[in-house]
Amino acid sequence: MPNRARVGTLLLALFCGVAGCDAITGRLIDQGVKQALRGNRADLLDDGKLNVVLCGTGSPLAAAGRASACTAVLAGGHFFLVDVGPASVHNLGLWRMPLERLAGVLLTHFHSDHIGDLGETVTQSWIAGRKAPLPVYGPPGVDRVVAGFQEAYALDRGYRVAHHDAANMPPEAGTLSARILALPSLDEAAVVFEQDGLRVTAFRVDHTPVSPAYGYRFDFGGRSVVVSGDTKPTENLVRQSKGASILVAEALAVHIVERVSKGISEGGNARLGRMSHDILEYHTSPAQAVEMARDAGVEALVLTHLVPAPQNRVVEWLFLRGTEGLWSGEVILARDGMLISLPPNSTEFTLGNVS
Numbered sequence: 388m389p390n391r392a393r394v395g396t397l398l399l400a401l402f403c404g405v406a407g408c409d410a411i412t413g414r415l416i417d418q419g420v421k422q423a424l425r426g427n428r429a430d431l432l433d434d435g436k437l438n439v440v441l442c443g444t445g446s447p448l449a450a451a452g453r454a455s456a457c458t459a460v461l462a463g464g465h466f467f468l469v470d471v472g473p474a475s476v477h478n479l480g481l482w483r484m485p486l487e488r489l490a491g492v493l494l495t496h497f498h499s500d501h502i503g504d505l506g507e508t509v510t511q512s513w514i515a516g517r518k519a520p521l522p523v524y525g526p527p528g529v530d531r532v533v534a535g536f537q538e539a540y541a542l543d544r545g546y547r548v549a550h551h552d553a554a555n556m557p558p559e560a561g562t563l564s565a566r567i568l569a570l571p572s573l574d575e576a577a578v579v580f581e582q583d584g585l586r587v588t589a590f591r592v593d594h595t596p597v598s599p600a601y602g603y604r605f606d607f608g609g610r611s612v613v614v615s616g617d618t619k620p621t622e623n624l625v626r627q628s629k630g631a632s633i634l635v636a637e638a639l640a641v642h643i644v645e646r647v648s649k650g651i652s653e654g655g656n657a658r659l660g661r662m663s664h665d666i667l668e669y670h671t672s673p674a675q676a677v678e679m680a681r682d683a684g685v686e687a688l689v690l691t692h693l694v695p696a697p698q699n700r701v702v703e704w705l706f707l708r709g710t711e712g713l714w715s716g717e718v719i720l721a722r723d724g725m726l727i728s729l730p731p732n733s734t735e736f737t738l739g740n741v742s
């Protein structure tokens with residue numbers, strides 16, 4: 388037991404002797420409940436700003452403190468999640484994000500590190516009080532993914548309705564509703580959602596052989612945020628990011644992964660060495676992301692889906708090698724819990740923590 392916990396237990400035992408254990412533990416529980424009922428981050432929905440929360444900045448490779456792909460956007464009373472990778476919903480719960488007001492999930496593609504928490508997303512937001520089926524937007528194939536999660540969680544839905552009754556857990560609110568976005572050509576874009584000043588646009592990126600794969604752009608209050616999804620450098624991402632405030636782009640440090648892949652192969656694991664080399668084909672290096680941000684003329688670049696995820700300043704520096712001198716704009720390495728707020732009709736943004 389760590390020292391602080393040991394001291395705490397000792398003090399509790401001491402106080403129990405004086406005041407009685409039930410009184411002490413009761414008060415501790417009451418305090419915990421009060422804290423849990425304290426307001427959530429619904430303020431981010433209605434503060435007039437375009438707010439972005441990085442809810443998962445890692446990749447399929449496990450990394451301490453980083454969930455897999457997830458970016459939350461909140462503006463004009465609407466709350467969207469772009470991808471829901473494994474562990475991202477735990478993050479949202481820990482940060483008291485207003486899941487009861489979740490308007491939809493926008494999937495960029497169907498790799499497991501982008502969809503793994505879809506079942507938890509619908510379930511946790513249903514428990515939080517969401518009232519209608521949860522729309523899940525995505526490329527053709529989203530209907531299959533949604534049908535699969537729907538079936539996998541069917542028994543769970545039944546238990547909850549039976550246990551808490553349909554008035555408290557409306558059965559239809561526990562379901563997902565697939566919205567297929569068809570964008571036949573590589574340079575097409577389509578408006579997915581437009582309400583209360585918030586416009587969401589889907590566009591094609593290039594993550595071949597994963598095809599089609601999408602990115603999403605959010606416009607609100609004269610500001611805009613583009614989320615790239617997984618892609619190699621593509622002209623359409625630059626085009627769709629023109630004049631945007633922030634580009635949230637995936638980044639894979641090719642110079643590190645190449646070396647790691649070689650080391651794995653030389654260490655005797657040819658299969659893993661080959662697979663780690665394959666991933667170089669369909670991602671974007673930090674330098675390529677910086678070049679796209681520069682060409683699009685965005686105000687700042689946020690790198691996410693970090694492969695490998697830097698765990699200290701030295702690796703952060705190493706991760707960004709090759710970007711020096713390419714662009715004078717700000718390059719930010721994302722971390723879970725980062726909150727970026729963009730006030731309307733301005734070029735300012737604030738960088739903070741959501742909790």
Ligand SMILES: [Zn+2]
Pocket residue numbers: 496498594597617
């Ligand atoms: Zn992918």
Ligand SMILES: [Zn+2]
Pocket residue numbers: 446447456498500501617692
């Ligand atoms: Zn991915």
